[in-house]
């Protein structure tokens with residue numbers, strides 16, 4: 001029976017968490033189907049310890065393509081390597097992260113393979129009887145959940161929202177086969193990566209952050225936005241912002257949360273002076289816990305919050321920062 | 332420089348309501364607009380074409396009412412507008428949509444650049460742009476946040492990734508998808524609106540573009556929506572009123588407990 005595949009993502013020689021999350025999810029699918037689980041990693045070089053992490057996270061097979069043309073990522077290099085691999089092994093399912101990588105590579109690959117593709121899934125299951133992959137995703141700003149399948153095309157393909165599933169526990173006693181994939185560089189690659197200008201003052205993207213502290217128009221002016229930034233750095237969190245805050249220049253676009261910004265699933269989202277317009281809520285529906293700090297008891301954000309403090313943010317946030325520091329000192 | 336901008340008509344997000352009984356979407360007929368993220372694609376195309384004495388063609392696939400968003404594109408400054416409309420296109424998923432749009436683009440003939448929005452706010456897939464690039468076999472760069480230089484057939488752009496801004500050089504013809512940061516969309520001018528009224532919208536159907544009937548519409552779509560349901564979104568908040576010093580301390584300390592829980596799993 002055909003295997004289940006996940007596409008690993010590597011950044012600076014290290015596997016991104018999504019690579020392991022995908023294996024955790026796909027392990028269940030492969031077990032239900034009674035087939036092998038393979039992880040495909042296309043990169044310039046992957047150290048032994050990283051390969052072992054893939055195996056420990058659930059991969060039975062690792063297809064490892066190592067070539068300088070595979071990093072940094074370009075669509076044509078990765079798609080041509082994958083097309084050759086798929087033609088050789090015919091997997092029944094291919095999963096990748098719903099990241100800038102997966103959301104670029106998979107739709108391109110799906111057309112080349114004449115297959116369907118479901119974007120940004122938050123859940124997956126195997127349909128009893130048919131063995132089809134059920135792909136579950138939020139749509140229309142998270143207002144509905146749609147279940148989608150691709151009954152007559154193989155492989156079945158989906159991108160999976162980062163942090164929508166916990167990391168699998170590592171089991172270093174698992175056995176795994178590593179297959180080295182020969183890479184033939186394209187004669188002509190129309191795209192060439194020149195370099196990367198990393199974000200300043202931001203350790204990780206808000207999609208990857210466990211805690212996001214976000215500010216909105218309630219902060220009144222740019223200088224006050226420091227309240228949000230300071231609280232975030234105190235918590236080791238990333239900074240988010242409503243569109244109003246971004247439009248006013250208090251934060252830059254990579255920090256915008258919502259319909260026309262990022263969709264995120266942190267463990268904890270703290271919304272400070274954000275009303276919770278439907279377009280903003282669209283970005284945080286899959287956050288595990290939502291905290292609102294707002295002086296309006298009837299603000300929209302209350303409909304989705306797990307914990308709310310009704311009061312003046314200019315008094316609450318400084319006090320929160322102070323008490324946090326006090327508590328840390330005594331610990 | 333000839334630039335093609337595929338744009339999409341989407342329901343106004345605030346206008347989408349759910350039928351509580353059937354769990355299906357109610358799209359009120361009139362409340363449709365141009366996908367807000369496509370405005371950035373249009374603006375980018377218009378700026379580039381002004382610099383190079385080029386032209387911008389707006390293209391949409393949708394019901395006859397989608398002509399309205401083409402009028403909007405024309406009044407912003409697009410020089411040509413094409414409406415791809417046919418019952419046979421109904422029910423298309425992103426595979427079938429990107430196929431139909433790529434056939435329409437082949438029918439338009441030559442182009443240097445295709446610019447799409449980052450994603451449509453209704454389907455929210457961001458798959459149609461990369462799909463078109465695959466059908467047409469052109470260079471693909473997504474999430475473009477700035478265009479730095481264009482010299483002859485070579486463009487240097489920046490794209491927004493999880494790690495930061497990546498600089499990419501690409502050879503035309505190409506397809507790029509752009510993010511909001513790239514430009515501030517212009518408003519339609521009075522002159523533009525007049526020109527829009529005088530510019531006919533070209534209507535094409537499946538036959539015009541020579542589409543393979545097996546690859547369009549519901550029949551040509553590999554994916555099937557099998558179920559739609561409204562998730563239980565209402566969470567009941569634990570609400571603390573912080574009106575004086577004591578209640579504020581209590582509320583803040585409880586919040587610190589919640590934060591600690593997150594830290595310790």
Ligand SMILES: Cc1cc2nc3c(=O)[nH]c(=O)nc-3n(C[C@H](O)[C@H](O)[C@H](O)COP(=O)(O)OP(=O)(O)OC[C@H]3O[C@@H](n4cnc5c(N)ncnc54)[C@H](O)[C@@H]3O)c2cc1C
Pocket residue numbers: 215216217218219241242243244245256257258259260261262272273274275276277278279280293294295296299311312313314344367
């Ligand atoms: C097509 C479209 C796409 C959009 N996309 C997005 C998107 O991606 N992301 C997004 O965020 N928005 C988006 N919006 C905008 C959205 O509709 C709202 O306008 C926006 O989210 C409001 O931002 P806000 O909550 O910061 O401001 P407001 O709505 O003005 O809320 C400010 C809040 O602060 C509270 N407040 C004020 N003073 C204090 C105080 N002293 N102490 C405590 N609380 C206080 C107020 O009670 C209020 O609730 C979009 C809109 C459209 C039409």
Ligand SMILES: Nc1ncnc2c1ncn2[C@@H]1O[C@H](COP(=O)(O)O)[C@@H](O)[C@H]1O
Pocket residue numbers: 336337338339340366368369372390391392393425428432446447448449450451452454455456457458459460
């Ligand atoms: N029916 C359509 N007609 C024209 N362009 C479209 C259509 N659907 C999607 N697009 C383009 O593809 C982008 C991504 O859409 P989507 O893949 O639906 O999220 C949009 O921003 C548009 O530029």
